[in-house]
Amino acid sequence: METMSSLRKYAKESGEGFPRFRLGVIGDCATQHISTAIRGTGIKNGTDLLVFDADYNQILAQTADPHSELYEFNPDAVLVFNCTEKLYEEFQDTPVGQREGFAEKKLLQIEGVWKSISANCGAKILQTTFTEYDDRTCGNFGARLRSSFIFQMRKLNYLMCDHMNEDNVYPVDLQFISELYGTPEFRSTKNYAMAKIPFSTNLIPAIAEEVWAVISAMSGKVNKCLVLDLDNTMWGGVVGDVGFDGIEIGDLGVGHAFTAFQRWVLELKKRGIILTVCSKNFDDKAKEPFEKNPEMTAKLEDFALFIANWEHKGQNIANMQKRLNIGLDSMIFIDDSAFERGSVRDMLPDVKVPEMPPEPSDYIDYLRGQHLFETVAWSEEDAKRNDMYRAEADRAILSETFADYGDYLRGLAMRAVAKPFESFWYPRIAQLSQRSNQFNLRTVRYTEEEIKRIAESDDYLTVYFTLRDRFGDYGLISAVIMKKDGENLFVDTWIMSCRVLKRTMEEFIVNKMISVANENGFRTVTGQYLPTKKNGMVKDIYSKLGFEDCGDGIFTAGVDGFRYNESFISEE
């Protein structure tokens, strides 16, 4: 964590040349220091984070007035910063008879603020959670007493987070900082009394890091893959020396710490992080514990790729990146050896390589504090992602056995579903919209709420695509949103998962665009390519697939006489 004084220096630097992000900060405590720290954190991470900080206690004034400074600032996101101290003061002013409904009443007020922001600007909303505070006026009994502050505060946190789902608000969970550093470290009654800052100044950078982590994830910067070392990372000891039954795991030696770590890593897998192994070992020796040691929680099939050899680890990770087709900057490398960490950092500076604590029982707590696993969406599809990447590795082996790529594709027996958006898929479509960087023609990001609105609107035609083959189900891998414009359909969004590149899926989708246009009586389809740093791969896609290049990134195709592209995918 940076210190406050170093963040202050960063905050003063110019962000010229960096991508820009505009954040409005409104709060019921003094937020100036926090705003400075947030800007400093942004600059440090290569973003010109412009912060508008409203004066103390301006939440209602700034959000209710459509001409407020906040809206004039035209923010990309607004951070609503509520503090527990203020909440407690409001609670104390509430008559005893009304206290059981305190949380519900406060929730309405907070939701009102969210709704005002949404009505007056297109900014995303970040909302802090309340850090726990028990005034102990009822001792332990307060925990179950409906009219106590702690009961109402906990209820409010729960209700507020639940309602964020409908209102599309992103939490900044301050309670986590309290949990990680301890409340006495985090809270400062003195600072609150003197300057209405409820936190100790040396943990304000921690708040800024949380806010930055959410903003980065909202901008599509999420980590996708965890690359794990084995010896002294996944188990204690060196398997090459002590053998598969001598490693410390489960009940043996300090094994409990490693078992806890394996179980935590498997939770990451369930939430959609791809797991791989990168170990300096003989392949058979490295695999033996997974196959023969009954204390091992992780199994070989939990890993999308398993590389054990004596090559440079950086080289192995670079190979993994190619095979998984994800960005190096979305990979995290975990190794207990400082030497290996250093060599990977040198060779692949984009890969995230957290320093690891020397004590294995500290691994999880350390990693929890590193903001490595931020996300802004989750769907049940995520739990299957690892298996999909595993199947992908199997496909790669099959492709090596076919001389002709067409034969290979035929051999896959691919089948796709292409249908208008359905509510079941809204979360996954929104997630794809948030995450896709490479195969994304216009990089317009939509939230789940917005996807629902588009799907139900008469102004659009939408199509989602799923794909499966003889090795497995890819799930929903592409979405197309076309806006009606007279006799023309404008492709507002075409996003696709890079996992299914070069399977003639692109051909299949373009064919579908044209046939949907035809069935609905449109004469032309127009596509647009808006370049970003990452989407160069789709620059020529429309012209390659039968559209006419009209210049300026605009491409058009007539429905009549369109030459449908050859695809090896059949529609279910």
Add this chain to the structure above:
Amino acid sequence: MEEKIIAKLNEIFRDVFDDESISVTRETTADDVEDWDSLTHVTLIGEVEDAFSMRFMMKEVVSMKNVGEMIDIISARGKI
């Protein structure tokens, strides 16, 4: 000993107010330093507390008139 405290305070002041030209004396007050307001005061107090492993009482923080008074409290209770 007082010289040592002043040297350390000077470092902290320059860092907090990001001004290398600051040179504190016993007589320095908030009026002498640009950006020294109630908010930066909180930061300053936090940094001084950490540097000397001590805590100021709130009434000391609000009634402190100049750096001299700060030095007296540090000499009495701080680890130098």
